[in-house]
Amino acid sequence: MEGDANGWQPDPMRHYRSKRDAAHLTVASKYKIVGFISSGTYGRVYKAISRDGTDSVHAIKKFKPDKEGDVVTYTGISQSAIREIALNREISHENVVAMKEVILEEKSIYMVFEYAEHDFLQVIHHHAQTLRTPISMSVLKSLTYQLLNGLLYLHEAHIIHRDLKPANILINSSGTVKIGDLGLARITYQPLQPLFAGDKVVVTIWYRAPELLMGARHYHWAVDTWAVGCVVAELASLRPIFKGEEAKMDGKKNVPFQRDQLIKVFEVVGTPDEKDWPGFTDMPEYQSVKKLDRFENRLLTWCNSKIRTSLGYDLLRQLFTYDPDKRLHCREALIHKWFEEDPKPTRNAFASVQGHHIPPHRRITQEDTQSVVQTQAHPAAPPPMHALSHSVMPTSGASFGSLSGGQQTARPKKRARV
Numbered sequence: 433m434e435g436d437a438n439g440w441q442p443d444p445m446r447h448y449r450s451k452r453d454a455a456h457l458t459v460a461s462k463y464k465i466v467g468f469i470s471s472g473t474y475g476r477v478y479k480a481i482s483r484d485g486t487d488s489v490h491a492i493k494k495f496k497p498d499k500e501g502d503v504v505t506y507t508g509i510s511q512s513a514i515r516e517i518a519l520n521r522e523i524s525h526e527n528v529v530a531m532k533e534v535i536l537e538e539k540s541i542y543m544v545f546e547y548a549e550h551d552f553l554q555v556i557h558h559h560a561q562t563l564r565t566p567i568s569m570s571v572l573k574s575l576t577y578q579l580l581n582g583l584l585y586l587h588e589a590h591i592i593h594r595d596l597k598p599a600n601i602l603i604n605s606s607g608t609v610k611i612g613d614l615g616l617a618r619i620t621y622q623p624l625q626p627l628f629a630g631d632k633v634v635v636t637i638w639y640r641a642p643e644l645l646m647g648a649r650h651y652h653w654a655v656d657t658w659a660v661g662c663v664v665a666e667l668a669s670l671r672p673i674f675k676g677e678e679a680k681m682d683g684k685k686n687v688p689f690q691r692d693q694l695i696k697v698f699e700v701v702g703t704p705d706e707k708d709w710p711g712f713t714d715m716p717e718y719q720s721v722k723k724l725d726r727f728e729n730r731l732l733t734w735c736n737s738k739i740r741t742s743l744g745y746d747l748l749r750q751l752f753t754y755d756p757d758k759r760l761h762c763r764e765a766l767i768h769k770w771f772e773e774d775p776k777p778t779r780n781a782f783a784s785v786q787g788h789h790i791p792p793h794r795r796i797t798q799e800d801t802q803s804v805v806q807t808q809a810h811p812a813a814p815p816p817m818h819a820l821s822h823s824v825m826p827t828s829g830a831s832f833g834s835l836s837g838g839q840q841t842a843r844p845k846k847r848a849r850v
């Protein structure tokens with residue numbers, strides 16, 4: 433092929449590309465967007481129905497395109513999207529949300545997931561605000577068991593989730609728990625991983641394991657089982673067990689001492705010592721911890737009113753083991769005697785629930801559904817819902833992570849909790 437006077441060659445791939453693009457099915461041609469669910473740090477989530485004749489329902493996560501000011505640029509696929517997609521492609525388990533496909537279109541990435549009508553946060557809110565009754569023991573145990581089952585699968589696949597919290601744990605209409613949001617998950621074949629190598633901090637503060645709060649240089653799967661303890665406690669009491677105020681990064685980007693969060697943990701589980709947690713007194717934040725008041729362990733008292741069985745207390749106690757190397761593994765948790773005691777966990781977590789006590793379906797709104805568009809007309813595709821350009825995404829101060837656990841519908845966004 434002849435180049436032009438400047439030596440530029442015509443693009444040899446042009447023909448291939450135009451053919452490929454013509455054959456490429458757009459999001460709008462494959463799915464009907466029926467509503468907007470949520471907006472997070474990485475993007476927006478929509479409810480959609482497949483146009484393939486099955487009418488199957490899906491959640492479509494649209495990643496934010498890169499932006500320079502107000503201009504949408506295309507500098508490639510973000511690392512977080514690559515990670516989430518790569519991990520999702522490898523996994524398949526009943527208790528982990530399944531990704532159906534990925535669609536690349538007009539500078540945006542769309543991940544299509546199986547749909548889940550509920551999540552743990554919504555169940556907690558439904559009981560706290562509408563029913564004003566605790567979650568029944570049967571539901572509590574079923575949700576806990578399935579959560580542990582999904583997490584065991586991830587851990588055996590060497591995946592650490594790192595952002596387990598009620599808003600990221602979904603439940604479908606058959607009462608099956610589906611762990612979602614692998615946006616912060618990491619695959620690791622080594623038992624330990626440096627904390628400060630890449631991301632500065634992991635896990636929403638209320639669910640953050642003590643080794644992270646103490647500034648550990650390494651951590652492993654046990655950060656997830658601590659978070660499971662927090663989630664189970666929250667299901668049982670309908671409020672976060674360790675609801676600390678997050679200390680913010682200073683101007684020099686030093687990771688701050690999370691004083692309030694540690695106090696919240698110590699107040700319930702007691703201040704640890706070298707005997708509970710060998711190496712505790714050598715941890716980076718120990719000098720600051722030393723200055724705090726000492727607290728006795730009062731988890732049993734906390735559990736007496738909330739979990740109501742000594743076996744339930746025993747499971748929580750083991751999930752809240754300070755020493756990460758001694759903390760209960762999902763494998764051990766799943767054979768805990770609490771699950772053998774009646775009521776036993778059920779496959780359908782809502783099996784024992786009266787119809788009107790089942791949480792209502794996820795709320796969706798019509799806000800912003802027009803931002804999922806096809807800007808290129810395609811002969812096979814139905815007309816785009818709205819021929820608009822990309823949505824203007826809200827900017828967030830957080831560099832990674834997901835938004836507050838409470839935010840799942842179109843309510844005003846709270847600050848990012850990472």
Ligand SMILES: Nc1ncnc2c1ncn2[C@@H]1O[C@H](COP(=O)(O)OP(=O)(O)O)[C@@H](O)[C@H]1O
Nearest residue numbers: 470472473477491545546547548599613834840
């Ligand atoms: N498969 C799904 N089905 C239904 N709703 C979902 C699904 N996946 C996510 N959502 C909703 O969207 C919210 C944000 O999705 P998530 O994957 O957690 O992304 P983010 O990184 O923004 O937190 C979730 O908290 C949940 O309310």
Ligand SMILES: [Mg+2]
Nearest residue numbers: 599600613834
């Ligand atoms: Mg999330």
